[in-house]
Amino acid sequence: MEKKVIIELIDVVKKFDDDVIVDRLNLQIYENEFITLLGPSGCGKTTTLRMIGGFEQPNSGDIIIDGKVFNELPPYARPINTVFQSYALFPHLNVFDNVAFGLNNRPFDYLLNFFNEEKLRHEIEIENNNKEITKKDLKKKIKEKISIAVKEALALVSLKGFENRKITQMSGGQQQRVALARALVNKPKILLLDEPLAALDLKLRQSMQYELKEMQRQLGITFIFVTHDQEEAMTMSDRIVVMKDGLIQQMGTPKHIYNEPVNRYVATFIGESNIIRGTYLKKDLVNFMGVDFDCQGYTFNENETVDVVIRPEDFDVVDLDKAKLKGIVTQSIFKGVHNELTVVVDAVELNVNTYENYVVGEPIGLKVDPYEIHIMKVNKDE
Numbered sequence: 571m572e573k574k575v576i577i578e579l580i581d582v583v584k585k586f587d588d589d590v591i592v593d594r595l596n597l598q599i600y601e602n603e604f605i606t607l608l609g610p611s612g613c614g615k616t617t618t619l620r621m622i623g624g625f626e627q628p629n630s631g632d633i634i635i636d637g638k639v640f641n642e643l644p645p646y647a648r649p650i651n652t653v654f655q656s657y658a659l660f661p662h663l664n665v666f667d668n669v670a671f672g673l674n675n676r677p678f679d680y681l682l683n684f685f686n687e688e689k690l691r692h693e694i695e696i697e698n699n700n701k702e703i704t705k706k707d708l709k710k711k712i713k714e715k716i717s718i719a720v721k722e723a724l725a726l727v728s729l730k731g732f733e734n735r736k737i738t739q740m741s742g743g744q745q746q747r748v749a750l751a752r753a754l755v756n757k758p759k760i761l762l763l764d765e766p767l768a769a770l771d772l773k774l775r776q777s778m779q780y781e782l783k784e785m786q787r788q789l790g791i792t793f794i795f796v797t798h799d800q801e802e803a804m805t806m807s808d809r810i811v812v813m814k815d816g817l818i819q820q821m822g823t824p825k826h827i828y829n830e831p832v833n834r835y836v837a838t839f840i841g842e843s844n845i846i847r848g849t850y851l852k853k854d855l856v857n858f859m860g861v862d863f864d865c866q867g868y869t870f871n872e873n874e875t876v877d878v879v880i881r882p883e884d885f886d887v888v889d890l891d892k893a894k895l896k897g898i899v900t901q902s903i904f905k906g907v908h909n910e911l912t913v914v915v916d917a918v919e920l921n922v923n924t925y926e927n928y929v930v931g932e933p934i935g936l937k938v939d940p941y942e943i944h945i946m947k948v949n950k951d952e
């Protein structure tokens with residue numbers, strides 16, 4: 571099935587004073603996808619999210635949402651809701667009123683449309699035995715509908731029964747759920763989430779990651795998530811956009827970015843990796859650490875200098891007489907399921923993950939399958 575583009579950023583530039591924070595960004599976001607903007611602090615991901623949400627205006631370029639140019643429309647006029655890291659809940663209101671706040675403050679005409687006026691009238695007609703419907707009847711019905719919608723949103727975030735609790739009596743994780751319910755109650759087509767889990771402890775953060783992903787899948791809303799945590803991005807996203815200094819470095823599925831990083835920056839930012847300078851000799855043959863290795867599917871110039879990426883789990887430990895590389899174990903750390911070894915081969919330290927135990931000082935042999943060798947162009951700036 572053809573995927574439908576719901577948001578498109580075309581050559582979007584954002585400057586603060588003379589600093590270019592987002593530099594000619596081009597990005598298409600699809601309906602129902604969970605997309606994550608990932609990068610270190612200051613790379614421009616929050617600013618990008620804020621422009622999509624309408625909290626900042628781009629200096630140039632276009633932001634197209636559902637086929638319409640939205641550059642200058644304010645946040646409330648967009649089919650979008652935002653969940654911030656700080657939650658921004660009202661401490662003096664209870665859970666119900668916090669979640670209902672947005673809808674309670676919408677104009678009457680908006681709510682008539684939101685709840686489908688025809689349906690509302692039909693329900694009132696049945697209850698009133700076909701008497702004439704007044705504005706008061708409609709207002710009462712809308713109030714009922716808001717109450718149902720709030721309860722549904724709270725059920726979605728597993729906070730059924732918490733309606734009357736004060737915000738100050740809720741834990742960090744529960745407050746995060748209230749903030750989510752407050753966004754979901756508006757039935758947005760697009761939900762922006764700016765590091766929403768950053769304030770939670772690791773265990774809670776991990777369980778919320780699964781819950782969020784599941785919720786997104788069930789509701790079919792487009793989630794645009796911002797984080798600097800690569801593991802979080804890998805766990806939840808359909809696609810990841812890796813950013814650096816206001817520029818997109820790479821975008822793709824977590825698998826694609828992990829297996830085929832385009833440069834050193836992406837390779838080191840996502841997961842652990844060994845990056846080794848080498849020479850691409852000819853089709854399917856690369857040399858690094860003084861040894862020729864078979865490789866697959868890469869076309870570079872013959873004898874071009876390249877960077878070779880090998881993930882620690884992709885090395886195989888083999889008998890010394892069958893090894894391509896021979897080294898000495900200088901460190902071995904037990905990680906529960908696997909061991910993380912440091913192996914020194916000709917003064918180069920390699921990270922190698924194994925299931926077997928090896929002791930420090932032990933000589934070991936390594937080999938790597940052709941399809942586990944990833945080759946990148948050398949970027950002069952790195």
Ligand SMILES: Nc1ncnc2c1ncn2[C@@H]1O[C@H](COP(=O)(O)OP(=O)(O)OP(=O)(O)O)[C@@H](O)[C@H]1O
Pocket residue numbers: 586591609610611612613614615616617618798
């Ligand atoms: N309103 C503003 N005025 C001036 N500079 C700003 C403003 N907002 C952001 N910046 C600057 O723009 C740069 C990018 O900020 P942004 O918040 O987009 O980064 P980020 O990648 O989301 O980082 P973080 O994870 O720390 O939020 C930073 O150097 C920041 O100081």
